[in-house]
Amino acid sequence: MSRPNPVSGVPAGVLVVDKAPDMTSHDVVAIARRSLGTKKIGHCGTLDPMATGLLMLVVERATKIQDLLMSEDKEYQGTLTLGVSTTTQDRQGEPVEEKEVPAFSTEQIDAAFGEFTGNFEQIPPMVSAIKKDGVPLYKLARKGQEVKRDPRPVYVNEYEISRVELPEVDFRVECSKGFYVRTYAHDIGQSLGCGAHLSALRRVRSGRFTLERAITVDTLKTAPREDLFKSIISLAEISLMRGA
Template identity: 85%
Template sequence: MSRPNPAASNVPAGVLVVDKAPDMTSHDVVAIARRSLGTKKIGHCGTLDPMATGLLMLVVERATKIQDLLMSEDKEYEGTLTLGATTSTQDRQGEILEEKEVPAFSREQIDEAFAAFTGDFEQIPPMVSAIKKDGVPLYKLARKGQEVDRPPRPVYVTKYDIRRIELPEVDFSVDCSKGFYVRTYAHDIGHKLGCGAHLSALRRVRSGRFTLDRAISVETLKTAPREDLFKAMVSLAEISLMRGA
């Protein structure tokens, strides 16, 4: 549906929370929002992989100035890891590199592996990531079959919950720091258990004080009247109150 294109000054500043659909990039969502809201001044707070769904915060107009502040806050994810297979991307979209038999792990053994990655620790980022090496994103090097050393990065997990065990699958939730790779978390837990693992599903449900309660679907973002999208935005004043500023 075509919309008249008002001056950018008519677009309110704030955060629009979108529930990202699978099989699209975070940039795809930004592109849709630019058309729907009638402004180019939009960014997002924290990339979600195409496979992942869930909370994607779009900062609009003057809210782009607090993008780094919002991105620095803790996140909560719900995911599924599949034991017995490691992949080139550490998730189900990669090529299988190695397969191993999955022993009949007890809940205690699986919990012990998760518990090894709580508190402060370090992660080696995956090659298929947006981190740059000499100005080039690692995923571009990975596409060429290149692998480079990635320095470990400090991260932390404040809480995890094992929600379902039906081997080879394990459903979990995790509260973690910014810059945390849930793909790598699944990979490392699989390594700890000795049989390998990859991330097979992922959904972000919280970022800082933002949850999916305020989220609109991608379909709504595409089709709703512009004024309705403006009303769905979280204003800068409300964000200050949420953050206790």
């Protein structure tokens, strides 16, 4: 794969991409580097391969505010499937336990979601980028190893249940950075006593950034470079958006 030729005049800022399924966040960064002609690109907040939606790419000098942008609240739309727990807490893992799903009422499901609001702690999943003695947990998980993970403080500002067709439940959640939605789905399943896994996920907001100005991965691959430059949200506009 050829490396991008450095291009003078690449604007600094944030390019919002609507990530397609079955690709990693790093795949999107690699495409952007070739399409924009610069190596100085990072992303704000990893999306798992099965997930879609908002992925913020920081370009050129915007890489200096990457941590600042990543620290903001996120909003997701997702689906959890009751009755099956998996090794990864999502549909990409292997089933580890299957249970019959009782005929839960919407009120019972809402009560389980309600247990995970405000401030609480999550135990990060083994399949995550968190490091143990310098090694990412997902690499240990691939070797069949499981290590003790310390609970991490997170919070949920708001949630909404939009569809209940057992065993599936559609929901929306506004949460803190470092929040694992698949762990959220898993824990709700444990609360209900039948287990669950995350079967669909879409990020729709990060801080003040939404999908309204997002470009698709296909556009990122094929659009003229000048058009892509116009899609980059400038540092000046970002400062105004954030009220800085």
